Every structure is written in structure tokens, then in C-alpha cells.
Amino acid sequence: MYLDREEALGYLGYGKQKLDGDLEARFAALALECEKTLSPAYSWAAFAVERIVPDGECPGVDLAGTSARLVGESMAAHMKGACGVAVLSCTAGMDSERAIARYQATSPTDALFYNACAAALVEACANRVEAEVVLRANEVGLHTNWRFSPGYGDAPLSMQPDLLCALGAPGRLAVTCTDSFLLVPSKSITAVVGLFEPGVCATGVRRSCTTCSLGQVCMIRKQGRICHG
Template identity: 40%
Template structure:
């Protein structure tokens, strides 16, 4: 556990494809007829997004130091060696029994942000498509980062649950500044926060993942349909992460 907690990884990710149905979902598509020209345009914009994106991430593992309530009485999970507290009922449930917590941040890169700004001045339709493609791209980068965490946990004989981001459930969005500081994400990834706690580059994701001594039924229970499968480092060894 100590060796795992000492890890502070910076990684670049090779995202060469995304799920087109996910891009369409972010665009609000629900099966309505689509003109051939627009259909082809989606493919072109997705390809352009993948070309300009520079996906990268940082992650770090912290041992759980305690579970004392926060000053306002809300449930809280404290981490050893970090000022970061995971507050709320969602975190109490998500980290129940966790021995450690992996903290992660990923971004599709400032190049995606710059292209979005350019398109906002030149082609709003293409901007909308590119925005959806950027969201899908950074989520794939998050899958790659999660796969790295799962592999590191597996090496240490631990199991993981799924990533959970600030703003989900009752996990406060104001977790963001301390989370990013714990990862030195501004220096390493160029991620900054606005006064309203929105990240720049906007196509960025932060999350936490629990590490456990026993398998977790909520995620990574099989290789089928696992979002991390395309980046998995474990299957080649002949033993899946959930066994």
C-alpha cells in the first residue's frame, strides 16, 4: 500500500477513436432523421477533434486516514497526506470500506479549447459537433486514466470501484480546488478554475476512485462492456482485475 500511495503519475493517452453514438447523444440525437450532409459532417468533425486533441492525465493514490464528520456534520472521508476531504452521503457510500482513494484529473488539452473558440466565431454548427466530440474524447481519456489506476491497484492486490466526480450526487463542486491542488494539475495539465469552479480547458474531468481489499460488485465485474477495456493492461497477463 505504501508503494502505491507514493505514486504520482503523469500520463499521455492515445485516443484514436470514440463511440459515435456517444457523440450523437451529447448532441441530443434520439433517432430522428439526419441529412446525409450532416451525417458526413459529424464524422469529419470527430476526426478533426481526435487530430487536435492532446489527452493527458495525472493521478495519485492516498490512504484513507479517517472518517470523522465534517465541521458541519456531513459525512466525510479524510485522506492521509492531503488536505482533500471527500464530503457527503455519496462519498460515504462510494468509499465504504475503502483502504485508499485514487484522485485523478484528465484533459483533452488546450488545443481543443482553442479550436472551440475559433469555431464559435466561424461556424456554430460545427462548434456544437466539435463540443460533443471533445466531451466524448475527454471521457475516453478518463477511461484510460481509470485503467491505469485499476492496473496499479491490481498489482498491489487491491480492487477498485468506478470513478465519481465532484458535482455528482451530493459531492460538492467546491471539492475541485483542493482536488486539483493535490495533483498539482495546474502545473502538470494546465487546468485552471473560474470563480464559479468551472475548469479550463473545459474538456477536463476530475474524479475519485476507491481502492478495496475485496472485489466490488458495482464495477469492473467482467471484461464485457468495461469502459476501460480498450486501455486495459491486465488482460494480457491472463488474470482479470476482478478475480
């Protein structure tokens, strides 16, 4: 799996700025190290929507067959009209944590570079998983919106444990939560993607392949098809 170097540099605060020669070489070496030594893992599953509560005291989305609840008005709005929800999680694994700790002890600069590269790598994994969800949905006549993670809008991080539990992620991926709902390993992601019946207008639908973040990993485009109208 390959990480987006520009995205990693963006995490470091570099826009169109160039790293100088020595820093550029070190960054390139650490990016390559991430790609060669880390093996991101993932899991996802689809659940039917039991009900959507758009507002009031407890807005959110209840998923059938699980105790997981997608909390918040922004989450309810994102899933408006959805017949199902795909829950996903991916992680760069504990090897990333050990490497970050090692570089923090030897070189703060290398630690920053490695941290950003590992974050970009797990983001690449999330893109690939989302692309898989889009493909599977398309194969059964559904369409999707884009992934939405706890922490976006008013969706609280406190839903993380239930999402992990619904996927069996602690056992399958060795991904857990701290008491403050941060993921461990830190280079991990949870997210949800809405699944919609034909003809249902969804929030956050991809309108153009040219602006879609999944362009590099889209399996539908490789088949000469598109997932949007």
C-alpha cells in the first residue's frame, strides 16, 4: 500500500513549500519505511438502518442487530434516507506505535515525519476500504455517500467503542479505545458510509470522478463504470 506524500506533508504544515535537500531525503526514506514495514489491516460490515432521529434530545441513527448508535444531528443528516450503513475500521497496527516511540527517543524531526507518513498510510487504507464498500454496494444496486467519522460535526468520539464492538475490531484488528475515546493504535480510523436505494437522494454523494478522493483506488472506474449518476 502506498501513501500520499503530499498529504503527509500537509499534516506537517507544508503546503506548496519544498523541503530542503537533507529533510527531503529523510522524509522520503521514512515514507518508504512506512510502506515497506507497515501492513495496514481493516474490517467492515453493513447494517440495516432501524430508525433515524433527525433532531430533538437524542438525534442519531439506530443500526439493526447491534447496540451501535450513530449519534448527533450531523450524523442523522448525513444518513437521511439511508437503508443501511457500512461501518469500517482500519489501522496501521502496533508496529507504527513502536516506530513512533523509537523515533521520539532519537530524533524529534524523524518522529514528526514518521507520524505524518503513518497517518497518510492509514488514510490510504481507509480510502481503499471505502472503495470496496462502494463497489459492493454498486454490485447489489445501491449507491453510497462518503465516509463520516466520529469527531466530524457534532458526532462524538464516544461512539467509537460501540463501532469497534459491532465490527469485533478489538479481536480482529487489535484496535481499542482509551477512556477518552481515542483509538489505540493511534494510527487507526473508524468511519461509516451510508447505503441508499436507487432514486433516493443522499447527502454527500460523489458527483464527479475528478473530485473523488477514491480516484486512485476505485475498482468501479477500472471496470469502465461510475457509481454516481
